[in-house]
Structure formats: structure tokens, C-alpha cells
Amino acid sequence: MIMKKIILIVISIFIAGTALYAEAxxxxxxxxxxxxxxxxxxxAQLSREIGGGVLIGSGILLxxxxxxxxxxxxxxEENAIFSTFFFSTGTVCTLGGVLVLLFPSDYEKLPRKFAExxxxxxxEREAKITKGEVYLRSLSTKSRDARYLSxxxxxxxxxxxxxxxxxxxxxxxxxxxxxTFLYEGITxxxxxxxxxxxxxxxxxxxxxxxxxxxSRGIAKQGFIDMNKDFSPVLISIRxxxxxxxxxx
Numbered sequence: 583m584i585m586k587k588i589i590l591i592v593i594s595i596f597i598a599g600t601a602l603y604a605e606a607x608x609x610x611x612x613x614x615x616x617x618x619x620x621x622x623x624x625x626a627q628l629s630r631e632i633g634g635g636v637l638i639g640s641g642i643l644l645x646x647x648x649x650x651x652x653x654x655x656x657x658x659e660e661n662a663i664f665s666t667f668f669f670s671t672g673t674v675c676t677l678g679g680v681l682v683l684l685f686p687s688d689y690e691k692l693p694r695k696f697a698e699x700x701x702x703x704x705x706e707r708e709a710k711i712t713k714g715e716v717y718l719r720s721l722s723t724k725s726r727d728a729r730y731l732s733x734x735x736x737x738x739x740x741x742x743x744x745x746x747x748x749x750x751x752x753x754x755x756x757x758x759x760x761x762t763f764l765y766e767g768i769t770x771x772x773x774x775x776x777x778x779x780x781x782x783x784x785x786x787x788x789x790x791x792x793x794x795x796x797s798r799g800i801a802k803q804g805f806i807d808m809n810k811d812f813s814p815v816l817i818s819i820r821x822x823x824x825x826x827x828x829x830x
Contacts (some may be wrong), residue, residue, distance in 0.1 A: 608707040614794060615714035618787040619693035622721060625783045626689035630682055637679030645672025688724065689784065692717040715791075722788035729782055736774035743767035 648669025651661060696717055699710045744767040750760055781789075 608701075608704075608711065611711050611795075612701060612707065612714070614791060615711065615718060616693075616697060618718055618791050619696050619714065619721075622718075622784050622787055623690045623693035626687060630686060630690070634679045634682035637675050637682060639679075641672045641674070641676030641679060643672070644668045644675060648672060689721055692721060718784075718788050718791060721784040722782075725782040725784040729777055729785075733774045733778035736770045736777060740767045740770035740774060743770060 645668065648665045648667075651665045651668065696710070696714050699706070699713065701707045701710050743763045747760060747763040747767060750763075752760055
């Protein structure tokens, strides 16, 4: 009886130290995840604010031209068409910019959701780590797919421009219009290559987290409980294994 109590005390001290180590490791992982997700959110918010501002500014400028153009020239059918075009385009750009500013994307919302998750208990910390890794991976995948799509669209536009240039006979009097397609093809091709090669912010953040995690050899924490009168409880903890005993 006394020996069992001594064993319980010794192993409990060992488990307590291991649990403190696991808690410290959990905290470090949460800080890492929070830092990567926050960096993505900050970059996404800045891009959203700049993009929305540019759209609103462009919309106001184009809409103003729709009002000013008739006043600066003789009002005829052609000017009326241009005026309507500028005003309509400006309205669409302005509304688009307002919508961009009002509705954040997942690149901002998911990091916010992660930050608001509780982390008081072991299970809450484990759940938050799991969810944070899911968020980080999903944002990386979503950004990668968008990058590939953008690169593909640019490549298709480049191909179309080159096809027109090489299949259209040159104009002996004015080749400016035909040459424009050559320059556009080169521009779209360069844009496609750059977009395909250079990884996005979420991808870089996710890869950085994986490199750090792999360098530490971190695995998930789990519990195996064998319910007996004097049952061992195997605790597989990142960085090591601890064993405790339950005495009923």
C-alpha cells in the first residue's frame, strides 16, 4: 500500500513536469500559428483597403468624365455614348470598391476566428492548434489555386495575342495595331510566369510553419486510458511519453 502511494507520488511528479513542458510547447505552437495567421490577415486587409480605394477613386474619376464630357464638346450621339459608358463604368467601379471595403475575405476572417478561440484547458489548446493548422493550410491552398488560375488566364491571353499577331498579315501602311498584340502577348506571358513562380503570402506563411514544425519534430498529443483498479494512463506528448497510474 505504501509502495503504491510512493510510486504514485514519484510518477505524478514526473507527469506534472511533462505536462508543464507540453503546456509550454502548446503555447509556443499557438504563438507560431497566431503569428502566421495574423501576418496573412494584415497583408489581406492592406490589399483590400488599397484595392477598394483604387476602385472607388477610379469610379469617381470615370463617373466625373461622364458628366464633364458633354459640357466640353458638342453634344451628339457619339459623345452621348461615351458619356454613358464613362458614367456606367464609374458607377460599377465605385460600387465594387465599396463592396470590397465592406466585406473582408477568409484571409482576414479565419485568423480572427482563430484568435477568438479559447485556450484555457489542454483540450481547448489542442483543439485550437488543430483548427489553426486547418485554417493555415486552407488559406494556403486557396491562395495557391487562385495563383494558378491567374497564371493560366494570363497565359491564355498571351497565346491569343500571339496567335493574332502571327496569323494577321502586316499592314504596309500602319503596323501599330498589329504590333500592339505582340507587346500584349509578351506582357501577359511575363505576368503568367511571374505569377506562377512567385508564391503568395499565405503559401509562404504555411511553408514557414511546416518547416519550423518539422525541425522541432512536433507530433500531436493524445491520450490512452485503460480503466482498471490500478490502471496505467499512457500520455503521448509532443517531445516525449509520460505514464501515470490511476489507483481506485
